[in-house]
Structure formats: structure tokens, C-alpha cells
Amino acid sequence: MTETEFLNWVRGPGMQIALAVFIVGMVYRVLENYLIGRKQSLAEPRGSEWTHGVGTMWRRSFTRAKLTTRGYVTLVAGYIFHIAFLVTLFFLAQHVEMFRSLLGFGWPALPPLLITITAVLGIAALLALLAHRLTDPVKRMLSDYQDYLTWFLTFFPLITGFLLINRVGIPYKTLLATHILSFELLLIAIPFTKLSHIITTFISRWYNGAIAGVKGVQS
Amino acid sequence: MKDTRTVGEILSSQGISRRGFLKFCAATASMMAMPPSMVPAVAQALSNARRPSVIWLSFQECTGCTESLTRSHSPTLEGLLFDSISLDYHHTLQVAAGSAAEEAREHAMQENDGSYLVVVDGSIPLGNPGYSTIAGISNVDMLKETAAGAAAIVAVGTCAAFGGIPHANPNPTGAVAVSDIIKDKPIINVSGCPPIPIVITGVLAHYLTFGKVPELDDLGRPTAFFGQTIHDRCYRRPFYDKGLFAETFDDEGAQQGWCLYKLGCKGPVTYNACAVSKWNSGTSFPIQSGHGCFGCSEPDFWDSGGFYRPLSATTADVGTLAGVAALAGAAAGAAIGRMNRSHRARAQARHEKLTIDDIEES
Amino acid sequence: MSTPDGLHDIAIETHSDAGAYPATGNDLPILHEIRHALQRLAQSGEKTVIDLQAIPMAPGEEERILQLLGRGEVSATIDALGPSEVRETAFAGVWTVYHRNTNNEVVGKFIEITHCPDLLHSQPEDIATGMAQIRETLAELESKQSGDQA
Numbered sequence: 186m187t188e189t190e191f192l193n194w195v196r197g198p199g200m201q202i203a204l205a206v207f208i209v210g211m212v213y214r215v216l217e218n219y220l221i222g223r224k225q226s227l228a229e230p231r232g233s234e235w236t237h238g239v240g241t242m243w244r245r246s247f248t249r250a251k252l253t254t255r256g257y258v259t260l261v262a263g264y265i266f267h268i269a270f271l272v273t274l275f276f277l278a279q280h281v282e283m284f285r286s287l288l289g290f291g292w293p294a295l296p297p298l299l300i301t302i303t304a305v306l307g308i309a310a311l312l313a314l315l316a317h318r319l320t321d322p323v324k325r326m327l328s329d330y331q332d333y334l335t336w337f338l339t340f341f342p343l344i345t346g347f348l349l350i351n352r353v354g355i356p357y358k359t360l361l362a363t364h365i366l367s368f369e370l371l372l373i374a375i376p377f378t379k380l381s382h383i384i385t386t387f388i389s390r391w392y393n394g395a396i397a398g399v400k401g402v403q404s
Numbered sequence: 405m406k407d408t409r410t411v412g413e414i415l416s417s418q419g420i421s422r423r424g425f426l427k428f429c430a431a432t433a434s435m436m437a438m439p440p441s442m443v444p445a446v447a448q449a450l451s452n453a454r455r456p457s458v459i460w461l462s463f464q465e466c467t468g469c470t471e472s473l474t475r476s477h478s479p480t481l482e483g484l485l486f487d488s489i490s491l492d493y494h495h496t497l498q499v500a501a502g503s504a505a506e507e508a509r510e511h512a513m514q515e516n517d518g519s520y521l522v523v524v525d526g527s528i529p530l531g532n533p534g535y536s537t538i539a540g541i542s543n544v545d546m547l548k549e550t551a552a553g554a555a556a557i558v559a560v561g562t563c564a565a566f567g568g569i570p571h572a573n574p575n576p577t578g579a580v581a582v583s584d585i586i587k588d589k590p591i592i593n594v595s596g597c598p599p600i601p602i603v604i605t606g607v608l609a610h611y612l613t614f615g616k617v618p619e620l621d622d623l624g625r626p627t628a629f630f631g632q633t634i635h636d637r638c639y640r641r642p643f644y645d646k647g648l649f650a651e652t653f654d655d656e657g658a659q660q661g662w663c664l665y666k667l668g669c670k671g672p673v674t675y676n677a678c679a680v681s682k683w684n685s686g687t688s689f690p691i692q693s694g695h696g697c698f699g700c701s702e703p704d705f706w707d708s709g710g711f712y713r714p715l716s717a718t719t720a721d722v723g724t725l726a727g728v729a730a731l732a733g734a735a736a737g738a739a740i741g742r743m744n745r746s747h748r749a750r751a752q753a754r755h756e757k758l759t760i761d762d763i764e765e766s
Numbered sequence: 767m768s769t770p771d772g773l774h775d776i777a778i779e780t781h782s783d784a785g786a787y788p789a790t791g792n793d794l795p796i797l798h799e800i801r802h803a804l805q806r807l808a809q810s811g812e813k814t815v816i817d818l819q820a821i822p823m824a825p826g827e828e829e830r831i832l833q834l835l836g837r838g839e840v841s842a843t844i845d846a847l848g849p850s851e852v853r854e855t856a857f858a859g860v861w862t863v864y865h866r867n868t869n870n871e872v873v874g875k876f877i878e879i880t881h882c883p884d885l886l887h888s889q890p891e892d893i894a895t896g897m898a899q900i901r902e903t904l905a906e907l908e909s910k911q912s913g914d915q916a
């Protein structure tokens with residue numbers, strides 16, 4: 186396969202396959218969770234499911250000082266990584282154009298300089314997380330191949346993207362095709378790995394919050 | 405008939421001074437994208453070079469490539485270069501036609517067997533040989549026959565190099581590139597739709613001067629001209645790097661000369677010399693005139709998404725796909741959900757505790 | 767620039783290029799390169815030639831570079847296969863050489879850092895031709911004279 190065929194494939198059929206797997210997988214995941222079903226609660230609700238559910242989805246994005254005495258690296262690097270990753274993904278002009286072509290609408294982008302910073306932050310944070318995972322005895326014991334696989338799949342688009350805008354010697358076309366491929370691999374992996382937390386995190390938060398809400402306790 | 409004089413001898417027989425010759429060499433070296441320090445070597449090589457016989461074959465093409473070459477080669481300097489090759493057959497340009505022309509071709513082939521250069525423009529239809537013929541000979545036959553005794557082949561234009569527009573989806577004529585047919589000869593691909601005239605002459609000059617095929621990239625293109633992307637050498641690049649993009653062809657950004665990425669510029673993935681050598685005797689090139697690069701020197705440029713869609717826009721139709729995928733996911737999810745539910749109901753009926761494992765099993 | 771008649775009637779708003787384009791940064795590196803080359807010329811007599819056609823220029827950038835280089839004391843025209851203009855710039859030792867063909871189209875643009883561009887010198891081959899010619903002329907004249915005397 187030539188460079189061009191590779192690029193055309195990842196931009197066309199490859200993207201279609203990845204999106205199809207991602208959508209099928211995620212819808213399946215969510216429905217599977219939802220349809221487990223719960224027994225109807227006969228107790229009188231003491232508070233609203235909705236306000237607590239949504240509130241918890243939001244509130245748990247922040248941590249409490251008390252909880253941070255251990256796992257400091259995971260916490261700080263984890264925050265930096267997620268914010269950097271999302272900003273890079275959603276606010277680089279070239280990415281916005283891609284979303285515009287997928288969704289039919291776009292939004293203003295951030296200046297490349299800022300994106301370069303978030304990209305570097307994201308890469309650094311992920312490296313820190315990996316180093317921590319490898320050096321911390323407990324975390325290391327808890328890790329299985331999936332933790333490393335998802336690490337790599339998340340790292341791959343960041344590093345190839347960073348190389349793309351920083352004029353390196355690698356032929357641009359191949360690099361671009363690899364970058365897109367890395368995104369597609371990530372999309373495909375999400376539903377089948379712990380990366381499905383990009384959505385399920387919110388579902389479980391909502392569920393926790395909602396239950397607490399109904400019971401009238403703080404979540 | 406066979407001219408055995410060297411280029412130096414031919415030029416001096418025309419009364420051209422050494423100064424004139426050196427000037428010619430300086431311009432030629434520049435045209436070949438060689439550093440000025442190479443001029444003495446070029447002069448040395450050129451004065452001893454012997455004019456190669458050239459056979460030019462035009463297949464399924466629009467004559468744009470020949471136009472590009474003949475329109476802009478300035479009759480005196482690069483013209484000299486053409487005097488220095490012996491263009492023995494070019495059925496678009498030559499006066500002779502039909503069997504007389506074919507005789508000229510066969511004659512040139514016999515006389516220079518193993519040493520002549522074949523230049524091809526246009527793709528070759530394999531769907532039905534009758535789609536394109538010359539003097540009753542199909543393109544593929546003529547190419548094979550002519551290539552057999554050639555020293556090298558220059559595929560001029562994206563059609564000859566990669567199939568080009570005739571090869572575009574759905575390729576009704578079964579058009580292919582020269583390299584799809586000829587496997588045992590060095591092929592130099594001078595792609596572009598049309599190729600930059602000075603690049604065509606530069607490649608011929610290189611062959612004439614050094615008698616060998618220049619360094620090629622993985623697509624068979626001379627790296628001297630196709631070694632870098634348009635984007636690598638684009639003067640609008642500082643705007644790209646700053647994230648300043650024209651949104652339409654006549655907005656403020658367009659007037660300020662901002663980057664044309666969002667207007668579909670394919671410069672980042674297009675290897676060609678436009679940004680340096682420019683067009684029309686160095687006057688301008690598409691991006692300088694306010695239009696993004698099409699990627700005309702790349703394989704399948706015609707089928708690589710719309711010309712006016714940004715490079716990072718996906719080429720896939722995803723609207724229906726997303727709907728179908730969501731439905732499929734929903735169906736699968738619902739089915740699994742029902743199974744899980746009945747599983748749970750059964751478990752409860754047996755007064756067993758439901759564990760995570762139960763759910764995961766099903 | 768003159769506009770062909772008829773276009774005047776069309777309401778076209780033109781925007782001046784002046785200042786619209788950024789300095790793409792070719793001018794400074796070229797001046798630096800020239801400075802280094804001059805230093806080499808002064809120290810060791812080494813000549814340097816810069817091919818302006820090998821540099822991707824923004825609109826108006828070449829003019830800007832030429833303007834920065836200015837005009838010096840010497841200018842010459844060579845008439846070989848079309849005119850070539852050779853000029854010393856305001857910086858002694860820095861020359862511009864523009865080759866044109868007989869259609870007056872530019873076919874080569876160079877900046878030469880040298881004491882005198884090579885092309886200005888008479889070339890040995892041409893001197894040889896010249897010698898042969900002058901001998902011929904002399905021989906002709908002399909034979910004419912001796913013919914007259916006889």
C-alpha cells in the first residue's frame with residue numbers, strides 16, 4: 186500500500202469502520218447497563234433523582250482535600266491529562282474542521298500555541314502516570330495488560346499529533362495517516378476497555394447521585 | 405542521420421560563445437534545482453554529453469502536458485536544450501502523420517536501440533484497447549513495443565505517472581499508469597496536472613547532462629523537485645502556524661493572505677515544486693493567487709475528498725452510518741438486556757443471590 | 767501596471783499588497799548568509815553564489831531583498847543568448863546577476879559574493895576564438911595590402 190492509499194483508506198473506510206464500531210459498542214454498553222433493570226422501590230422518595238443525579242455528575246469532577254493524601258500523582262497528573270487531552274482534541278483548528286465534517290457544525294478554535302502547550306502537558310502527564318504505574322508497587326500489582334494497552338492507545342494520537350505540527354523528518358503524509366489511524370484505534374478500543382469510562386463514568390455518577398437523592402441523603 | 409556530436413560541439417557550431425554556454429549552464433543547473441556550486445560540473449558534463457534520441461508517446465491525455473511544456477519553454481535557452489535532444493517522434497507536434505510518423509518512430513528505435521529515452525504523457529486504457537489507438541496500434545501495445553529498447557522512461561503528468569483523471573472513480577476505460585505496465589525499465593514520474601514546465605525540462609536536462617536517472621522518491625518522482633511538500637515551502641505557512649485561516653475566498657483573512665487550509669488546501673500532503681519554482685516563468689502559483697492546492701501531483705488526487713473540503717474533513721459518508729450503527733447497537737443492547745433480565749428473574753425465582761458474574765456470564 | 771481597456775468598466779475593488787503579507791522571513795536569513803559569505807570572501811577569497819530561484823518567495827519579497835541590497839557603483843550588461851544584467855549592490859563584493867533570454871524572460875537570478883562575477887571575465891575559450899579571428903583578420907588585411915603593393 187502506498188502512502189496515499191494508506192491516507193485515503195484511514196480517512197474514508199477506516200474512519201467509517203472505527204465510527205461504526207464505536208457507536209455500536211457504546212450504545213450497546215449504555216443500554217446493557219440501563220436494561221439490567223432495578224426492582225421498583227416502594228419507599229416514598231425523599232428527594233429528587235434528577236437534581237442529585239446531575240449534581241453528582243458535576244460534583245464528582247472535583248476532589249476533596251481529604252482524599253488527596255495518597256495517590257497524589259494519579260490525581261494531579263490525571264486531572265492535567267484529561268483537561269489537556271480534551272482541549273487538544275476539541276480546540277485545535279484542524280480537529281474542529283474534522284468535527285464540522287462529521288457533525289455538520291463547528292466552533293471557534295484556540296491558537297496553535299496554546300494547543301502546543303496542552304499537547305505537551307497531556308504527553309507529560311501521561312508519561313508521569315505511566316511512570317507512577319510502573320514504580321508504585323500497589324498500582325503496579327493492580328495493573329493488567331489492559332491498563333498498558335489503554336495507556337498506549339491514548340498516548341499514540343497525542344504523540345503523533347504533536348509531531349505533525351512540529352515539522353519533523355518523518356514524511357508528513359505517513360505521519361498524518363498514522364495519526365488518524367491512532368484516533369481510529371482509540372475509537373475502536375473505547376467500548377471494549379476501561380476507556381468506556383468516557384461515558385460510563387457519568388452514568389455511574391448519575392446513578393449514585395440519583396439513589397442518594399431518592400433516599401434523601403447526601404451523595 | 406544519427407547525430408554523434410556532443411552538446412558542446414552542437415552549441416559551438418551554432419556560434420554560441422563560452423559566456424553564452426556558461427549562462428545556459430547556470431540557468432540549467434538552477435532549473436535542475438542544483439546548487440550554483442554545481443555549475444562547473446554541469447558545464448563539464450554538458451559539453452561532453454551526447455544528444456539522446458527521444459520518443460514521445462501521447463496516450464489517453466488532454467495535451468495539457470505538452471501544452472505546458474511548449475507554451476512556456478522560452479525559445480532560446482531551454483530551446484537550446486531541445487535542440488540538444490533529438491525529438492524523433494512526438495505525434496502531437498510533428499508534421500508527419502500516420503504511417504510516415506510510425507516509420508520515424510521505428511527508425512529511431514532501431515538506430516538507438518537500448519539508448520533512447522521514452523517520454524509518455526497520458527494514461528493507458530486496459531478496459532478495451534480500442535479506447536485509444538494511434539495509427540491502429542493500441543496504447544498498451546505501442547508502450548510495450550517502444551519501451552522494450554528504451555534506456556529509461558519519463559512519465560510526464562499525473563495520468564502517465566499514476567493514472568490521473570482517466571483513472572478517477574469509476575475509471576470507465578480501465579486506465580492505468582506506465583508503471584503498471586512496464587516493470588523492467590527505470591521510470592521517472594514527473595507528476596502534476598499539468599506538471600510544472602520547468603520541472604519537465606529540468607528532468608530532461610538532468611538526463612541529458614548526466615546520462616542517468618536522478619534520485620527518485622518512493623513514487624518514482626525526482627526528489628530534487630518532489631522532495632518537499634507545498635506546505636513545507638509555502639509562504640503562507642506562518643499563518644498556518646499561527647492558526648490564521650481564511651474562511652471564505654473573499655473575507656478579511658483571504659485579503660490578508662492568510663492560510664487556505666480551511667478552504668481545502670491540500671498543500672500539506674502534496675509533493676511538488678510550485679511554491680519554489682512557481683508557474684508562468686516564476687510569476688505566481690495557485691496559493692499565491694488565492695486558491696488552495698488540489699494536490700494535482702499526487703496519486704488519486706481526484707478522488708481524495710472534495711477540493712474545497714479541509715484536509716482533515718473525513719471523506720467518508722458518516723450520517724447514515726451513524727444512524728445504522730446506533731440502531732445496531734441498540735438492538736444488541738436491548739437483546740442482551742432482556743437476557744440479563746430473564747437471567748435475573750430466574751435467579752430470583754431460585755432465591756439465589758445475583759452476582760456480577762451471573763450478569764457477565766450471560 | 768496597466769489594465770486592459772474594458773476592465774475599467776467593471777467594478778473591481780483592488781487591495782494593495784503592500785504590508786498585507788508578513789515578512790516570511792527570507793530577507794533576514796539571506797542578509798545573514800551574505801554577511802557570512804562576505805566574511806569568507808574577505809578572509810580567504812572564497813566566492814559564494816546564491817540562487818534566488820531556489821528560495822520560496824512571498825509576493826514582493828524579492829523586490830524587498832533587492833531594495834535592501836541597494837545599488838552600487840558598477841552595472842554591466844552582457845549580451846549572450848539574451849541580455850544578462852550584472853550589478854554591484856550597495857555592499858561592495860555583493861553582486862546581483864539576472865539572466866534573461868532573447869525574449870527578455872528571466873531565466874536565472876543569482877546573488878554572487880565575489881570580487882567580480884565570473885561571467886564578466888573574458889573566457890579562455892572565447893579568447894582562443896578571438897585570437898584565431900584576429901589572426902584571420904590580420905592575414906586578410908595583410909594579404910590585401912601586399913596585393914595592393916604588387
Ligand code: HEM
Pocket residue numbers: 259263267270314315318335336339371380382383384386387
Ligand atoms: C470527560 C470524560 C472523562 C472522565 C470523567 C474520565 C475520568 C477518569 C477517571 C476518574 C480516571 C481515573 C482512573 C485512573 O486513575 O486510572 C480516568 C483515567 C483515565 N482516563 Fe479518563 N475520563 C474521561 C475521559 C477520558 C477520555 C476521553 C480518555 C481518552 C480517550 C480518557 C482516558 C483515560 C486514561 C488513559 C486513564 C488512565 C490513566 C492512568 O493510567 O492512570 N478519559 N479517567
Ligand code: HEM
Pocket residue numbers: 196270271273274277279280283300301304342343344345346347348349350361364365368672715716717718
Ligand atoms: C488528543 C488526541 C488526538 C486525537 C484523538 C486526534 C485526532 C485527529 C484526527 C482524527 C484527525 C483527522 C485528520 C483527518 O481526518 O484528515 C486529526 C488531525 C490533526 N491532528 Fe490530531 N488528534 C489528537 C491530538 C493531536 C495533537 C496533540 C496534535 C498537535 C498538537 C494534533 C494535530 C493534528 C493536526 C495538525 C491535524 C491535521 C492534519 C492535517 O489534516 O493536515 N492532533 N487529529
Ligand code: SF4
Pocket residue numbers: 634635636638639640641642644662663664665669670671672691696697
Ligand atoms: S495555504 Fe496550504 S500549503 Fe500554504 S500553509 Fe496553508 S495549508 Fe499549507
Ligand code: SF4
Pocket residue numbers: 596597634674675676678689690691696697698699700701
Ligand atoms: S499548487 Fe498543488 S494543485 Fe496547484 S499546480 Fe501545484 S501541486 Fe498542483
